[in-house]
Amino acid sequence: MKKKASFAAGLIIGLCVGLIAAVAVGIAAYRHYTRLIAPGKVVDEFTxxxxxxxxxxxxTYSxxxxxxxxxxxxxxxxLYRGIVDAIGDKYSAYMTAEELAEELEDNAGVYYxxxxxxxxxxxxxxxLSGIMEGTPAEKAxxxxGDVIVEVDGESVLGWDLDEAVAHIRGEEGTVVHLKIYREGERDYLEIDVTRGEVQSQTVAHEMLExxxxxxxxxxxxxxxxxxxxxxxxxxxxxxAKGLILDLRGNPGGLVTxxxxxAEQILPEGLVFYEEGSNGRRIDYPCDGQNEIDIPLVVLVDQYSASAAEILSGSIRDHGVGTLVGKNTFGKGIVQDVKQLSDGSAVKLTVxxxxxxxxxxxxxxxxAPDVEVDLDVDAYYDEGIDTQLDKAIEVLRSQMK
Structure with missing residues (x-):
């Protein structure tokens, strides 16, 4: 399947739909604002x-x-979404007050x-970069890795991440219909999922042999x-005399x-640092008081992104662990949410x-230190995790 999305389309849709509602009060407010901004800004008297x-x-004519x-x-x-979409950054998005509340709810760990x-x-x-245990998604x-093509019969083409999440979520007991592209399948899959309360258990653990x-x-x-x-x-x-930390399918999350x-396992030094458009550098250090003292192997894959890459990369750079799996996603940028006075917000790459x-x-x-593919058929048909097996093999050799 050829996957293609156009952010220009988002702007066109935003203008065609949103400009109908560009009333005089909004125009007057923008005119007042443009008196305060410097020349060369996107929003000026001409725009x-x-x-x-x-x-x-x-x-007049529509x-x-x-x-x-x-x-x-x-x-x-x-209209507002179209303006933000025109940036051309798939991680930037306009959020209504309701969507912002959902985002904060998600970060808190409980949602529907x-x-x-x-x-x-x-x-x-x-x-879908990850499936939580015991949830409607797992039951369905x-x-x-499932790619969403439609939600309730509506194409996702041109949606940003927040729009996609907003359409998938809903009241407890309601049904969302997903059209899915799954690698290896000859045709699209049509799957109904009954929404429910999801308490985000972000960490799971067990002792292996x-x-x-x-x-x-x-x-x-x-x-x-x-x-x-x-x-x-x-x-x-x-x-435990050795640790396997599994970050496969982890899409990231909060910097804090x-x-x-990281502070619970890394030695003294940097976890990572940020640099914004103004050139200002912000360091995120670790005091090293809880440095791990047993062999460590970190599992990563092509869906390990953002914060998961910060942790795995920092472990690699400090030399306290071995990375096993596949090359990670490659998201080396940070977003922040800026709330506006009316309760809405803009998520921007900062x-x-x-x-x-x-x-x-x-x-x-x-790139992992030890590359190994996941045998998808063996995983789902026989419960054999080829990547985890390799991680165990590598860890055993380090525990001797």
């Missing part, structure tokens, strides 16, 4: 006049065959949905630091969360991050 002209033409299917507020939101982590392919399609037999501790981090949010601390303490209390986890050795892995990812 305001152009918006006025487009609005007049649309109001035939509303949709019969007011969209509210005035939705049309305005379409299907129980899957959603990211974007390089071509802009939403895909969705898989990590030969005193090997195994910890999975599915996502980095507010609860992850404490959940990891509890899991790490438990495997140490049970006599990944730093909090900086690039660099690993302790100075690498920025945007678009390239991190």
């Amino acid at each position: 305001i006049q152009k918006i006025n002209l487009l609005s007049d033409v649309i109001d 035939y509303d065959y949709m019969n007011d299917e969209y509210t005035v507020e939705e049309k305005r939101d379409g 949905g299907i129980g899957a982590y959603v990211s974007l392919t390089e071509d802009g399609y939403p895909y 037999q969705l898989r990590s 030969d005193d090997i501790g195994y910890i999975v981090i599915a996502h980095f949010d507010y609860v992850t630091i404490e959940q990891f601390a509890e899991a790490y303490k438990d495997i140490r209390d049970h006599g 969360s990944v730093v909090g986890v 900086s690039a991050y660099y690993l302790p050795n100075g690498d920025n892995i945007q678009g390239t990812g991190i």
